[in-house]
Amino acid sequence: MKLKLKIWRQKNTQDKGNFKAYDVDDISPDMSFLEMIDVLNEQLETKGEEPVHFDHDCREGICGMCSMHINGRPHGPQQGVTTCQLHMRSFSDGDTITIEPWRAQGFPVLRDLMVDRSAFDRIIQAGGYVSVNTGGTPDANEIPIPKSIADEAFNAATCIGCGACVAACKNASASLFVSAKISQLALLPQGQVERKERAEKMIAQMDAEGFGACTNTGACSAECPKGISLSNIARMNREFLTAKASSDNA
């Protein structure tokens, strides 16, 4: 396959950045999207030009590091996959492909296609945990959890923190990410003790990071590579209201 690429190049956070056009030939349909960029970078480096900087690590769809906006969609045209699991068979010979970083106030660009997602870490630090120290925990089978509840918690827990939800949202809202963690722990008995405090604190941090509000368009869930359900946002809102109704911080 031969392809034309339009790639966002930006030297660092302060740089203004702009699109640059590149041609690549000999692209196999079995290559992953990132392997196609590897081919381009090998060409650029051989010529002595700066390679395109992008985040990637596991290349098996689970670490959440890769983060490309491809032809206007986070992680590209296919549903339910990360960029590293997108294969060139999803494109046709002669296509022009536009590649950009995630665009959101909460995710400043570091270089080219790499963004800073540390805001997500700070949101988890605000309360995305059960406060247990190591040791002294009860036997794992002491608290039975209905399979349906465990499965639903698991579905929420599969979020990989890639940020596609934010990139997809016209408001750059982080609601799907935040609600997935709030849901997981609100569903499980282990999360009950800190349930209210957790919802309040995580949502406050989300707002402080400059992410927008949710207007229920559902773009986040549609673009989520792990298919995190929109119903988590409904649950988050319920958790938040319940918490606020009895909160000392109201």
Next chain:
Amino acid sequence: MLDSKVPEGPLSEKWTRHKFNVKLVNPANKRKYDVIVVGTGLAGASASATLAELGYNVKAFCFQDSPRRAHSIAAQGGINAAKNYQNDGDSIYRLFYDTIKGGDYRSREANVHRLAEVSVNIIDQCVAQGVPFAREYGGLLANRSFGGAQVSRTFYARGQTGQQLLLGAYSALSRQVANGKVQMFPRTEMLDLVTVNGEAKGIVTRNLVTGKIESHSAHAVVLATGGYGNVFFLSTNAMGSNVTAAWRAHKKGAFFANPSFTQIHPTCIPVSGDHQSKLTLMSESLRNDGRVWVPKAKDEKRKPEDIPEDERDYYLERKYPAFGNLVPRDVASRNAKYVCDEGRGVGATKLAVYLDFADAIRRDGRDTIEAKYGNLFDMYRQITGENPYETPMKIFPAVHYTMGGLWVDYNLQTTVPGLYATGESNFSDHGANRLGASALMQGLADGYFVLPYTIGDYLAGSSYEKISTDHEAFKEAENNAKAHLDRLLNINGTKTVDHYHRELGKIMWDYCGMSRTEEGLKKAKNMVKELRDEFWTNVKVIGTADELNLSLEKANRVSDFLELGELMIDDALMRNESCGGHFREEYQTPEGEALRDDENFAFVGAWEYQGPNNPEKLNKEELKFENVKLTQRSYK
């Protein structure tokens, strides 16, 4: 002979006694000690969180943009624990025994028994954190069986167990970051270990965003930096996984043990072409329900569905009736190689075997199989474009895990006082072959339940005073790190870093991979040396050192792989026997199984750095087996 510091007493009481005998640091004094933890996978995140909970001040480092992305996240299948919830005869002793046997009697009895002991606490800990393990309809935890075991002791979270366990440890770590007890440094890579009077006192790092070289001082340093499988270029490791932290520590005095012990995982998606950048594992749990086979005839052209039963060779079931498709990884991998060497491999490259779910789907229904393996089947379909519900998967072995690593004693301390190594970065628990679902167990055992005790013993004897980062040892390490990067940037040759990495990987896979010979290894040693020389005169690294520079990061890591590769070859050459993942063709039984030489090689080979271009010195730790009888492993 190296002293492993294994405590006296009966095997099952060693750890309990040791915990009583180690020195404690008074709760009020813990805050006077700083500990550096490098790496935030299962071993690093669990250690950082636990040390902080105890009251130590922790500085944690990872090269990824967030600690949640460490490569533990990609582990699929599960985590072993001797809970015996299934009432099928499991016990701490059986998990210990299976692990020692699976490791082909090249691991340390006392460490492995401790691992089996604390395995039960890990599950309790993770459940308390809200890790959503798979459950039965009655609400209790579900288990499955795994290679090398005849009991069901593996806990799992669909095919994403590593992800869920890591997010559990990451949440505990995040809580300590919020408490101010852990200072987190993401996108920061360790470039050197700093020692003062022979003791580990800190590290030198590079901020990967700004390029700034910085020094960090502490009372002890913990490496939890994972394995070195990427020396093979193609492996199931993440692209960034590297040996740099461990290797630089090695050059500062930490012995490197059993570097040639690498695990080739039997169930990976085969290579599709030269563009391949990494290999994807399909969890070994698939072998619970999938049947491995190849056609009986060479050069079979028919589609797998069209090949009748009596023309298929279910070679693992045929050769190993007791364990069948669940033989340990090294046995499964080697047998896949044999049938492909015979010309009975399948697929375009003929370097693959079938893993067939047709019988399981007929027996249990598609829904059941989907519930167990749905995400793995989806992943396979995504990568290959084939539907495994309808046609058998094609699989082939790939480099997956490194049993070798920094030598540590029973306390997980390396040969450098104050420097500890945990998880995959140490060598300790898996011998010459790791059983499935044991890596997660070991990472969390080290981080949650072992290191937090043993490091106290060292710290209790150290003064509160911290070495200043203005100390000449820090300045020297900083200057060396800078000089190394500048040297890479100034070569300005003609070939890319990836070119050299790919070449190195090919040499290692061909001569130091699934099977090795003296002749091949000697040839490979020269090839690696030549490649390294060429790298240092002809590599092209773009950009500068004071910016975000992926080209430079890669070059820096590959420069260490080029040195490690030679040591792996030396180790494989030294070990004139076959054991577990180390298979020397000269040493095999008439049936083609690994033939150990317990009389001469029941030891850990720990290599000591002797300066650039000098051969490393071999030190030995004798392995004493007081509780298990050494037998030829048999899974028949």
